[in-house]
Amino acid sequence: MTKTNAGHFFEDYQVGMEIVHATPRTVTAGDRALYGSLYPNRFALHSSNLFAQACGLPESPMDDLLSFHVVFGKTVPDISLNAVANLGYAEGRFLRPVYAGETLRSVSQVIGLKENSNGKTGIVWVRTTGLDGQGDPVLEYCRWVMVRKRDTGAAAPETVVPELAAKVEARDLKVPEGLNFSNYDKDLAGSTHMWEDYAPGEVIDHVDGVTLEEAEHMMATRLWQNTAKVHFDATLREDGKRLIYGGHIISLARALSFNGLGNAQMIAGINAGAHANPAHSGMTVFAWSEILAAEETSRPDVGALRVRMVASSERGMAGKLRDDSGRYLPSVLLDLDLWLLVPRST
Amino acid sequence: MTKTNAGHFFEDYQVGMEIVHATPRTVTAGDRALYGSLYPNRFALHSSNLFAQACGLPESPMDDLLSFHVVFGKTVPDISLNAVANLGYAEGRFLRPVYAGETLRSVSQVIGLKENSNGKTGIVWVRTTGLDGQGDPVLEYCRWVMVRKRDTGAAAPETVVPELAAKVEARDLKVPEGLNFSNYDKDLAGSTHMWEDYAPGEVIDHVDGVTLEEAEHMMATRLWQNTAKVHFDATLREDGKRLIYGGHIISLARALSFNGLGNAQMIAGINAGAHANPAHSGMTVFAWSEILAAEETSRPDVGALRVRMVASSERGMAGKLRDDSGRYLPSVLLDLDLWLLVPRST
Amino acid sequence: MTKTNAGHFFEDYQVGMEIVHATPRTVTAGDRALYGSLYPNRFALHSSNLFAQACGLPESPMDDLLSFHVVFGKTVPDISLNAVANLGYAEGRFLRPVYAGETLRSVSQVIGLKENSNGKTGIVWVRTTGLDGQGDPVLEYCRWVMVRKRDTGAAAPETVVPELAAKVEARDLKVPEGLNFSNYDKDLAGSTHMWEDYAPGEVIDHVDGVTLEEAEHMMATRLWQNTAKVHFDATLREDGKRLIYGGHIISLARALSFNGLGNAQMIAGINAGAHANPAHSGMTVFAWSEILAAEETSRPDVGALRVRMVASSERGMAGKLRDDSGRYLPSVLLDLDLWLLVPRST
Missing domain, CATH: 3.10.129.10 (Hotdog Thioesterase)
Structure with missing residues (x-):
């Protein structure tokens, strides 16, 4: 047996x-460092203990x-x-x-x-x-x-098909205990755009691109002990290219979104998500976002933005998601619907 | 000079x-994280402080x-x-x-x-x-x-040819002080197979494969400050492929062996080993094991398995090691003879 | 907008x-481990807490x-x-x-x-x-x-062209508080050559080479949150090769320089530097150094060496920097003028 x-x-x-x-x-701190070496992450809350403490957290999470x-x-x-x-x-x-x-x-x-x-x-x-x-x-x-x-x-x-909510209600989002954006330092955060500056319908091209490498996506995927063979064994596909874990693209798009959403410090919810097309090494990944909604939270200094975050294997595709028949464009790798926590101007 | x-x-x-x-x-914790990103490791004792503590160790080693x-x-x-x-x-x-x-x-x-x-x-x-x-x-x-x-x-x-023992005697293996598998959690460990479930002669195909990348083996080899030029300088070989440190293949095979030997939490001894053929990037590495012996240790809840662990550059080679003339098959990268510590059913 | x-x-x-x-x-310790996996670093002061403590520092910096x-x-x-x-x-x-x-x-x-x-x-x-x-x-x-x-x-x-010093004066170098090389362990450091053993004019070929990989330079560059697009987006260049962050070559040359300058434990100053030619993946990087000056510091057990550290994409170029017209040779990637702190024989 x-x-x-x-x-x-x-x-x-x-x-x-x-x-x-x-x-x-x-x-551990080792995982944090690796995360920072694999994704071009610049959100200050996840980079600096002192910044996180100034935002009311015990240290950088x-x-x-x-x-x-x-x-x-x-x-x-x-x-x-x-x-x-x-x-x-x-x-x-x-x-x-x-x-x-x-x-x-x-x-x-x-x-x-x-x-x-x-x-x-x-x-x-x-x-x-x-x-x-x-x-x-x-x-x-x-x-x-x-x-x-x-x-x-x-x-x-x-x-049995479960009834799943189309979105998490803003009132059900958890603002981390202690989080306090009332003395938020925009200079150190690297962005001047606060919650009030975003409006539903706004589309942001995050501009930067990252070309995918086999070693990088494998190191990331092993770090979370995801064992799916297709991510590691090149002989399973005729073209010798491994299928990249969808979560690698999620993290890449999120990191790229700093350039335009630099104060969207935390993810509070995932409303929906689709890995629209497979990703392989050699592709260059770009990202764009659409603001879907802006809601208040339990704290006056913390707003929530509902954001469609899209990863694309082509540059300059901001706002382009589906073809005439409603199918995802071949360049769309990821279509993710998130709630993000953003400081409010006070 | x-x-x-x-x-x-x-x-x-x-x-x-x-x-x-x-x-x-x-x-440090940084080395642990890198090890986990370079090898598809899932042994719970080396992954979780809480699991290690439940096994009597101060933290995950x-x-x-x-x-x-x-x-x-x-x-x-x-x-x-x-x-x-x-x-x-x-x-x-x-x-x-x-x-x-x-x-x-x-x-x-x-x-x-x-x-x-x-x-x-x-x-x-x-x-x-x-x-x-x-x-x-x-x-x-x-x-x-x-x-x-x-x-x-x-x-x-x-x-002077030293007399080296053909194997480490089971009675000379060190069971780590404090190690206690009597409340072992198989669900969290991810395997139901205990020491008693393995018998000498049993051959296990570990199934999964990992394709080797230059960046990964070099990062690993630098981590242990191994400076042999052939691992880093592609110009030293005509085909431009670096020779991969044999220890990289050892760690890869050990990590792959989780799938079939998931409770073999610790290595206690190395009886013998040969790097049978060189490994290069682009190869896909598979592993199989043969149970050579099962012995008791100083603790009633900890058994020792002597295991031949083989890394192969071809899929599905379980049990195939040498050709008719006794030479290693060209696909055999590593032939390692280990003692592993495994919880006993109690 | x-x-x-x-x-x-x-x-x-x-x-x-x-x-x-x-x-x-x-x-964090995670960054240290990554640094050690990306560069073939062997300076003992940055490798061992105990060695650093024996040199008077609270731990390895x-x-x-x-x-x-x-x-x-x-x-x-x-x-x-x-x-x-x-x-x-x-x-x-x-x-x-x-x-x-x-x-x-x-x-x-x-x-x-x-x-x-x-x-x-x-x-x-x-x-x-x-x-x-x-x-x-x-x-x-x-x-x-x-x-x-x-x-x-x-x-x-x-x-406005600022007046910048051609070099940092040795008397302005900061020897770290507490640093004490008077009980320096050469065996553990891996080099017998002390400050007195180097003389201005001496040229050292550091011998070893490292072939550059895309994944490695990108992981390094992300680690320091350097966001310049050219390092990550392969579509920005016709040949599909990213431009490698100059600092990656600096760290690589410094690590290679261990082989010949193994006791040059710390960098105290940067006098001048030029990224002479761009670096791309596939290149193999070698390094050589020229001793420019040897000066005393505020401590009798710590000497300063002024060193020209050169990275080259060709082997065996020690001492060769410029062509007849004074331009950098095409193989020169980096020409860096550093002050290094080295233990003195006592």
């Missing part, structure tokens, strides 16, 4: 099933996406090892910042199942929660993936 | 000579091979700068785990010399010890290398 | 202008160039985003070592302006200071860059 993990297949899931994912991970990737990575051996496609995200919330020295682990609950009409694959919906060392949640999100069946003759499960 | 280090040549060594190697190195590479790297300028080949390992023991903040250094003793019949090279045997800040040993191993003579006319030294 | 940073143009600067640069940065790059990187969005060329350095001094956990930021003062006769560009001189969390300086240097005009019709400013 084999001792290697073949991953779960569609018929292995039942609605309500709880999965404890393996490999708890202590995050881990980048929100670093925590997200660590939590996500643990789910791969149980959820997406046999996935054909990562279909979407919803109801993502960052519940509190994570600090160096904390240990994260992940649990998921299966919340939906639907076999595809071809009888070969099905869609699995899970709600994943990242837990700290005390077992308290630090972030949560739903995602759904298309998973192969082991046995195409296996009976289809009862279809 | 040149001030650069030309390395030692065969005639520079005498049996009994003690060599203090340069560049003590403080290992450095990966055993990280410590090995740091100790090994220091010996390169004195032992293998003029080496033609790294011939073998024996009597390797990991004496205690190393933790972030500790400073390692290395000393070696020359234990054997034998000039080759061609008069151009000779074999040097050394016993190397890694020392902590108090000068106490943390690991030790023997290796032998073929080294060029500076002057082919130099007289041959008296031949 | 765009919210992205277009950088400053020549006509945006006035002599006397003070610029507070964005993105303060806390440096950040590599001097790591601090330099962090300070430099912050200035890029304000000084060199529209620069055509980085023309020179002068009056650089390292005022004290920086330790893990410290937060650095940068300020610059414009000290000179001169429009070029073509009316399209001009030279901007700045004095940049790196500040710690208390606002005290840790290092300082002048550099001058050629910057494009936004509007070629804009009036030329009054020409």
